[in-house]
Amino acid sequence: MSPQFNLDGEIVPAEEATVSVEDRGFQYGDGAFETLRAYGGDIFEWEAHADRLDRTCEALSIDHGIDRAELRERIDETIAANEFDDAYVKCSITRGVQPGKLTPDPDVDPTVVVYAKGLPRGGVDGESVWDDPATLQTVKTRRMPDSAIPASAKTHNYLNGILARAELIDTADEALLRDTEGAVVEGAASNVFFVHDDALHTPSATRDLLPGITRRVVIDLAEDAGVPVRTGTYEPSDVREAREAFLTNTTWELRPVDEVDGISVGGGAVTELLSRLFDELVEERHY
Known part of the structure; x- marks a missing residue:
């Protein structure tokens, strides 16, 4: 099965998950992200990660307008669409497409991308993702x-x-x-x-x-x-x-x-x- 991404709330195959070349995340690195770990289909330390994502967006003055519950739903949908129990998950939020100038516009139409990659089982009966020290x-x-x-x-x-x-x-x-x-x-x-x-x-x-x-x-x-x-x-x-x-x-x-x-x-x-x-x-x- 082709990897499935969540692009702005829609599950799409990886080959269709494209972002505009005018997106400020691509143009300037103007975006926030969190790397998360799913164990048994559930996100580890979700609230702590969500808090930090909020702080990053606040530091960048990105008022993306997506509440925490909706963002978590998109993450869970991405894990389920890929049929993963254990996974690496990355959630990115950029300021989206804006006029080609350095100064950001306070009105934001964000680009939100979630993708996941399968990992070995964690916990007591799991295995490390790294091979050596x-x-x-x-x-x-x-x-x-x-x-x-x-x-x-x-x-x-x-x-x-x-x-x-x-x-x-x-x-x-x-x-x-x-x-x-x-x-x-x-x-x-x-x-x-x-x-x-x-x-x-x-x-x-x-x-x-x-x-x-x-x-x-x-x-x-x-x-x-x-x-x-x-x-x-x-x-x-x-x-x-x-x-x-x-x-x-x-x-x-x-x-x-x-x-x-x-x-x-x-x-x-x-x-x-x-x-x-x-x-x-x-x-x-x-x-």
Whole structure:
């Protein structure tokens, strides 16, 4: 069966899911998006994702006029149309087609696209979407500061992450980004955690980073399990010298890191514990 997309509320085959070349999402990267994970046909942490999408649209002044229930219905229809139980789902909202000028028109006729790709089952009896632990490489590209583009907004403008990934050598999976002050903030498409001095560390959300939904869930799981969590300002050497490290995002969930800048880090008890607790949470909620 051809993949089915949801384009402005209508289910259409992938080959018919086209967007105008005059759409501002294409012209300027003027759009918001969320990447979601469906487990057992249901969206994980839907309210948190919907809240963040609202914040991004507010930051971009995109008043799209689609309420949360309708947007969720479109997502559910897309998953069902593709006959997926477990899936990667992306929901994009752009300002739509407007006159060819940089200044946006406040009156918006949005373009809304939802598509899904099948993934393995999650939870206790599931399998990871990644084949191997990640290798991290510190890159020269710096994280765009919040004063330029809101760091907590998920926009169509992902050039910063693309430039960071373009620096990677063949053996690296993910870029380790620093802010303009040289502090570690995140991966190109992930949040970074590491274990040092019997505590779990992750860069503070007060720095220029996108605090992921999975990041927050993992912090909550760690605190509930009695694992001390520290947020702060770190150098790349702190990650390289860690006892263990892992990355989080919606698709990867928790992905162990086995190498940072050519230095072996390896997994460990904290990563294994939190991975198990995450799987148990998904199992309890969705299966």
